Amino acid sequence: LKEFYPLDLYAFSRGLTEGEFTVLKNLRKVLEEKVKPVVNEHWEKAEFPFEAFGEIAKVGVMNSPLLFEGREGKRKPSELYNAFLYLELAKLDASIATFYTVHGGLCYNTILMGGSEEQIAHYAPKVASFEWQGCFGLTEPDHGSDIAGGLATTAEKKGDKWVINGEKRWIGGANTADILPIFARDTADNKIKCFIVPGGSKGLRVDVIQNKVALREVQNGHIYLDNVEVDDSTRLENVNGFKDVARILRATRADIAHLAMGMTYGSLEAALKYVKERDQFGKKVSSFQLVQEKLARMEANVVATLAYSAQLANLQEQGEFLEENSALAKMHNALRMRETVALGREVCGGNGITLETDVARFFADGEAIYSYEGTHEINALIVGRYLTGQGAFV
Numbered sequence: 001l002k003e004f005y006p007l008d009l010y011a012f013s014r015g016l017t018e019g020e021f022t023v024l025k026n027l028r029k030v031l032e033e034k035v036k037p038v039v040n041e042h043w044e045k046a047e048f049p050f051e052a053f054g055e056i057a058k059v060g061v062m063n064s065p066l067l068f069e070g071r072e073g074k075r076k077p078s079e080l081y082n083a084f085l086y087l088e089l090a091k092l093d094a095s096i097a098t099f100y101t102v103h104g105g106l107c108y109n110t111i112l113m114g115g116s117e118e119q120i121a122h123y124a125p126k127v128a129s130f131e132w133q134g135c136f137g138l139t140e141p142d143h144g145s146d147i148a149g150g151l152a153t154t155a156e157k158k159g160d161k162w163v164i165n166g167e168k169r170w171i172g173g174a175n176t177a178d179i180l181p182i183f184a185r186d187t188a189d190n191k192i193k194c195f196i197v198p199g200g201s202k203g204l205r206v207d208v209i210q211n212k213v214a215l216r217e218v219q220n221g222h223i224y225l226d227n228v229e230v231d232d233s234t235r236l237e238n239v240n241g242f243k244d245v246a247r248i249l250r251a252t253r254a255d256i257a258h259l260a261m262g263m264t265y266g267s268l269e270a271a272l273k274y275v276k277e278r279d280q281f282g283k284k285v286s287s288f289q290l291v292q293e294k295l296a297r298m299e300a301n302v303v304a305t306l307a308y309s310a311q312l313a314n315l316q317e318q319g320e321f322l323e324e325n326s327a328l329a330k331m332h333n334a335l336r337m338r339e340t341v342a343l344g345r346e347v348c349g350g351n352g353i354t355l356e357t358d359v360a361r362f363f364a365d366g367e368a369i370y371s372y373e374g375t376h377e378i379n380a381l382i383v384g385r386y387l388t389g390q391g392a393f394v
């Protein structure tokens with residue numbers, strides 16, 4: 001493990017089972033051989049590398065039997081494995097990890113936590129095998145941070161059908177999704193419900209948001225829902241108010257803390273590679289004291305973000321899902337990641353602004369991670385409310 005995770009100085013990876021480690025090793029091989037060679041080119045063209053991503057699906061990262069040894073009765077692999085899965089994906093590329101998180105994190109957990117047994121049996125296996133690609137439709141053009149109170153998309157029950165109207169914005173992978181979980185307000189009781197809208201439904205239109213300077217491989221959709229009609233069977237039975245959306249976000253926000261940790265790890269790896277190869281003043285750049293101080297700070301951030309991720313994963317594995325816990329981890333890890341990707345870019349000098357050194361991609365992508373799934377401020381306010389007992393959102 002030490003050889004596989006040389007930057008994991010405090011050995012958090014020791015908590016992985018042998019089966020989990022085998023899957024992660026297989027995944028890294030695929031990422032290095034099939035995905036890494038194509039990410040920069042796709043980032044530049046703002047296209048998602050679907051073919052390479054398909055190779056990740058083949059590893060069985062969500063459903064390999066190796067991940068369920070000793071987990072009888074559980075639907076998901078262990079939370080610690082989940083943290084290291086994000087480390088692998090995000091240390092390679094934040095777009096790949098983000099695409100995965102909307103599918104395997106947000107969409108999958110919405111189904112597992114919001115669906116009835118029948119609905120879980122219908123949707124979950126196809127999402128876990130990547131046969132159906134999913135997304136997560138919560139944010140709207142006029143409501144981001146204030147979505148809890150502001151959500152304006154409506155759903156009206158007509159017989160055994162529902163008619164959905166409204167708009168969603170920033171929805172990752174929406175343009176190619178087979179299933180689109182859409183959160184909408186029931187016009188009868190004003191409560192937020194969730195509908196698994198099939199891709200290609202009549203009245204559903206997805207425009208891809210253009211000209212992004214972060215996470216360029218991920219296509220983010222602006223969704224228009226114009227009298228979209230869905231069956232009552234698509235309404236997730238256990239989502240009956242924003243409290244249930246918050247329950248889902250409490251679990252999935254941990255994934256973004258892990259994703260930020262993986263980017264922290266990846267930017268140090270990429271920076272180390274560069275400074276060990278680059279000569280200045282007749283010596284390797286890595287041999288200068290000022291450079292080593294920056295590398296040491298980056299390593300401290302790797303260990304700190306891993307510590308947050310691993311302990312949050314342990315708590316969640318024990319069934320403890322506190323809002324302030326995942327908010328704190330997302331806030332902390334995204335902050336440390338933002339500092340680390342900037343240091344990584346810095347130690348690579350001028351070449352650090354080209355895609356070839358990889359650090360530039362991390363640097364740009366870091367801005368999106370800092371702002372999505374609860375901005376820095378919103379997560380800080382959740383922690384602040386825990387500390388003071390005073391909500392300061394409004």
Ligand code: FAD
Nearest residue numbers: 136137138139144145170171172368372373374375377393
């Ligand atoms: P706003 O809410 O408009 O905030 C603007 C600024 O004001 C921020 O700095 C914010 O922190 C600050 N602010 C707002 N309210 C307060 C307050 N009370 N106190 C202090 N400061 C405040 N959403 C989905 O549903 N599905 C997705 O798949 C998805 N993917 C995304 C991918 C990307 C690349 C991005 C950028 C976003 C994605 N989102 C997605 C949406 C994301 O979760 C929102 O962008 C985020 O919640 C912030 O909302 P906003 O962008 O509307 O910012």
